Amino acid sequence: MAENSQPEGRQFPPTRWSLVAQAARTNPEVKREALETLLPKYLSALTSHVRYRWRMANDRADDVVQEFVATMILEKGLIASADRDRGKFRALLLTALDRFVINQLRDQAAKKRAPGQGPILSLDERLVRQRTLSEPSLAFDVEWAKNVIAEALRQMRQECQAGDRMDIWNVFECRIVGPFVHGDPMPNYREIVERFGFQSPSQASNALITGKRMYARLLKSVVAQYVGDIACNSESEIRGLRAVLAQHGQ
Amino acid sequence: MRGRFPESFDPSRLRQLCQMLDLDTVSETDSWGPEDFAPILEHQLSAALEPDLADIDSEIGPKLNMWRRRSEHPLQRFSDLLAHPQPPLELLNMVKRFAKRARGAADKLLPEEVATVLYFAVIAIGVIRCGVLISRTDREKLHQGLVWAAGQDWVDRPLRTVLEKAATSLASENVEFRPDVGAGPKAPLSPEERPSK
Numbered sequence: 001m002a003e004n005s006q007p008e009g010r011q012f013p014p015t016r017w018s019l020v021a022q023a024a025r026t027n028p029e030v031k032r033e034a035l036e037t038l039l040p041k042y043l044s045a046l047t048s049h050v051r052y053r054w055r056m057a058n059d060r061a062d063d064v065v066q067e068f069v070a071t072m073i074l075e076k077g078l079i080a081s082a083d084r085d086r087g088k089f090r091a092l093l094l095t096a097l098d099r100f101v102i103n104q105l106r107d108q109a110a111k112k113r114a115p116g117q118g119p120i121l122s123l124d125e126r127l128v129r130q131r132t133l134s135e136p137s138l139a140f141d142v143e144w145a146k147n148v149i150a151e152a153l154r155q156m157r158q159e160c161q162a163g164d165r166m167d168i169w170n171v172f173e174c175r176i177v178g179p180f181v182h183g184d185p186m187p188n189y190r191e192i193v194e195r196f197g198f199q200s201p202s203q204a205s206n207a208l209i210t211g212k213r214m215y216a217r218l219l220k221s222v223v224a225q226y227v228g229d230i231a232c233n234s235e236s237e238i239r240g241l242r243a244v245l246a247q248h249g250q
Numbered sequence: 251m252r253g254r255f256p257e258s259f260d261p262s263r264l265r266q267l268c269q270m271l272d273l274d275t276v277s278e279t280d281s282w283g284p285e286d287f288a289p290i291l292e293h294q295l296s297a298a299l300e301p302d303l304a305d306i307d308s309e310i311g312p313k314l315n316m317w318r319r320r321s322e323h324p325l326q327r328f329s330d331l332l333a334h335p336q337p338p339l340e341l342l343n344m345v346k347r348f349a350k351r352a353r354g355a356a357d358k359l360l361p362e363e364v365a366t367v368l369y370f371a372v373i374a375i376g377v378i379r380c381g382v383l384i385s386r387t388d389r390e391k392l393h394q395g396l397v398w399a400a401g402q403d404w405v406d407r408p409l410r411t412v413l414e415k416a417a418t419s420l421a422s423e424n425v426e427f428r429p430d431v432g433a434g435p436k437a438p439l440s441p442e443e444r445p446s447k
Contacts, residue, residue: 179266183263201364205357209358235273242271
């Protein structure tokens with residue numbers, strides 16, 4: 001596997017969102033850094049939502065999301081003011097994004113209208129607005145879940161590398177990541193032993209169990225960065241993300 | 251690691267990806283499936299005794315050396331113990347405790363089924379080679395366990411034969427076995443056999 005195959009700009013920050021968002025309101029340098037390092041991780045989820053829900057072209061969706069992030073998240077402190085203990089972080093973001101898109105569309109429509117005509121939403125827009133605010137977004141939630149999983153995996157690999165335990169990562173990648181993330185056939189016990197040279201079942205099981213526990217810990221940690229540090233919030237959010245994938249995987 | 255996730259919203263792919271968010275799947279459930287039982291048992295029997303038994307008895311190394319000196323038969327691997335004509339009872343007890351621990355441990359170092367077969371295998375060896383019961387479990391339950399182990403289709407023929415033979419012996423009310431559940435006198439190590447500090 002290539003060492004540097006992880007795309008750049010897809011790393012979560014070491015701090016939690018709320019702290020960065022608060023700092024970004026007063027410190028331009030922090031704001032710039034946040035834009036460059038913190039938010040790109042989540043942009044794909046937001047952009048996917050705009051593309052699929054609002055049927056915008058990729059470039060246009062990118063612009064809208066960038067503007068949403070700069071205005072609503074960084075300038076207006078959307079995240080900092082969120083009640084994250086309730087575990088509604090994704091819903092908050094999505095609702096705010098939809099309202100932002102509607103306002104953008106309304107502004108565009110108003111500019112096109114002749115002077116003197118009122119800023120009235122068209123019937124189509126009102127229907128879209130009604131539908132948008134009441135339905136969950138598959139594209140958003142799926143992309144979000146993928147980002148969370150990818151980040152937990154990235155951190156796990158990094159931790160294994162730093163601890164000189166790539167044996168743990170390699171077994172986990174082979175037995176868990178390949179089949180569940182990439183759709184590879186699941187290697188059986190014999191193949192795992194032959195590939196990694198384990199001397200006994202205890203040794204093989206130990207490596208796999210250690211990897212699984214490490215991943216579970218990091219998954220909770222990644223989620224805790226946006227839902228807060230309370231363990232039950234993390235587990236509840238993970239269950240929620242899982243339910244989204246399960247629902248659409250039927 | 252492959253950098254990007256599949257773009258697809260294909261339901262079957264999402265179902266697979268779902269497993270990555272199942273904390274039970276990724277952390278607590280068994281690591282291996284039933285199709286792995288045969289190769290795991292085979293691997294366990296071919297594994298060296300000393301590393302796996304180090305947590306059971308800290309003096310396993312010197313003790314193995316002592317037993318090897320006392321017999322011309324090899325005693326390196328689990329399979330050597332099962333093939334030994336006069337296996338040390340203390341060693342059978344150690345493997346029994348190893349299997350019991352592996353079966354019940356949260357870490358699940360062995361699938362429960364494999365650990366259970368290993369557990370009954372050493373009891374069977376004690377019965378048919380030494381005429382000794384290394385278990386306090388009553389004979390009827392032991393018999394049921396031996397029959398269950400012998401009935402697993404992933405257990406190879408030689409081991410199945412041992413298990414069946416022990417089950418038959420245990421079912422015969424005319425045969426008595428000496429009890430030895432590992433609490434009796436252990437093989438003493440001579441001063442030169444003790445590990446240096």
